[in-house]
Amino acid sequence: MRGTRQAPRQGLYSRASLAARRWSGRSQVVLVAVLVLCAALLVVGILEQPEWFPPSAFLLLIVVAVFLLRLRQLAVLGAVVMACTWGLWVWGAPTLIPGVLVVVTIAVIASIAFARGRERLGLQGAPGDLMLVDLRDRLAAHGRVPPLPAGWRVDSEIRSAHADGFSGDFMVAGTRSGGATLEIVLVDVSGKGLDAGVRSLQLSGAFGGLLGALPRDEFLGAANQYLLDQAWDEGFATAIHVAFDLPSGDFWVCSAGHPPAVQLHAGSGRLDLLDTIGSPALGVIPDFRCAARAGRLEHGDVLMLYTDGVVEVRGGDLDQGIDRLMGVADRVLSPGRGSAAAVLAGVHAADDDDRAVVLVRRA
Structure with a gap:
């Protein structure tokens, strides 16, 4: 990992x-x-x-x-x-x-x-x-996935705009219930470069603390309030939060203004879009509500999270970019050997925005 x-x-x-x-x-x-x-x-x-x-x-x-x-x-x-x-x-x-x-x-x-x-x-x-190097490494450390039971693997690839040292995209992960539950949050902070990286560092530390301290259905609401309390000029962020019950493979996903997750079903080869769009981005309004989706990762399945930098298309809409990403995922991930880096390479996303892909696999 x-x-x-x-x-x-x-x-x-x-x-x-x-x-x-x-x-x-x-x-x-x-x-x-x-x-x-x-x-x-x-x-x-x-x-x-x-x-x-x-x-x-x-x-x-x-x-x-x-x-x-x-x-x-x-x-x-x-x-x-x-x-x-x-x-x-x-x-x-x-x-x-x-x-x-x-x-x-x-x-x-x-x-x-x-x-x-x-x-x-x-x-x-x-x-x-x-100090910048130290901050960058601390940001990466917040996204480190704890040891997982046999059969579970998380692969992530986060790249900054124009190969800058700091990215506005980051991941926070943690386990609870004695390691039986895995939670992952993928966040896209507004802005790019050093300013976004500094906000990412602050949010990753705060979100890491909230992740283990709150029930899953209260996390995004608390994260929204935290951003509102900062009163940043450019203070919004999108996020997607997934919780997995590792023994059974059941998962729960909720998002805040973030592109929907994609599930690859190994048995049929089908790709499903887990549409949780409808909730506002974090840090926009105080009355935050999100509609969650539930699902299950069977053996061989993959759940893919990503940020909008992966699917945004110049002159096109977001749906076109998501369709392109799903086509790449179908080609790269179906054999069961594809990586997050391979997905990014296949999408050919422009490097003028931060990009992140996270794959959760159940062998």
């Missing part, structure tokens, strides 16, 4: 992130002093050895500073670099042409604007990059 190999790496990144954060926090003054000294030496080199020290080397200092310094320290270094370049221009350094002066000035302004954006997200200097 996907995600089971993430735990050692997650711990490694967490330790590296903590160490880098401590090191960077204690050394900002030292780093600024070193980089300011480098700028001063560069000024001397440009005046004394212009053939070895071009003024464009100031860009290298700015690039290094973006990775190492926080906003305030970066602004200090930017001011020093600007003072050095404009001072050389006034001094009449022969190698400082107007084009280089303009490029260095733009680079300083752009680097400070970039650092301000990262600071707004709580990402400062090199530790911010490690």
Whole structure:
């Protein structure tokens, strides 16, 4: 099952992130002093050895500073670099042409604007990059499926828009009743990229706590209230919630504005659309109600969950995309060997949206 190999790496990144954060926090003054000294030496080199020290080397200092310094320290270094370049221009350094002066000035302004954006997200200097990795791994860990009885398997594939590091689609899974019940929630958060990924991380933690604490028929209502309480500007999400009784194969499914699940019947090869459309998305209205469907996974059957990024078609409606997905599922899954990745590959969905496919199999 996907995600089971993430735990050692997650711990490694967490330790590296903590160490880098401590090191960077204690050394900002030292780093600024070193980089300011480098700028001063560069000024001397440009005046004394212009053939070895071009003024464009100031860009290298700015690039290094973006990775190492926080906003305030970066602004200090930017001011020093600007003072050095404009001072050389006034001094009449022969190698400082107007084009280089303009490029260095733009680079300083752009680097400070970039650092301000990262600071707004709580990402400062090199530790911010490690923190992003840590957040991404924590999001993957929330979707890790617990060990299941023999004959049951869950396969998932989640891909972000434009191969970004963060996705607005995520899965939460858990068991209850001593491992006899498996619950899976597939969520599609509004938006894409880092902003959606941060909301996904917050929701996955909250939904993971709700999943084991509430009866199945109360979960989506509680999740809806949680989103309303956040008061996000772009704060809605679609979700589909499935609960399986593992000994019998009986399942219960309910959705909130999410595309319907698909069941493949191994005996007949028939594909059924479990239509639970009718409930609003989470975080839209306070009076949330959903109509559940019940079914059973017989031996060899597959239940497929997915997000709208898999079935949306440019210039077409959602039904056309679902028909295309069912055709792919019939071709890929009928032999009993197909994977979630194979379904995504067969659909050829555009990469401008987050996409997720989850397959629950009963052997």
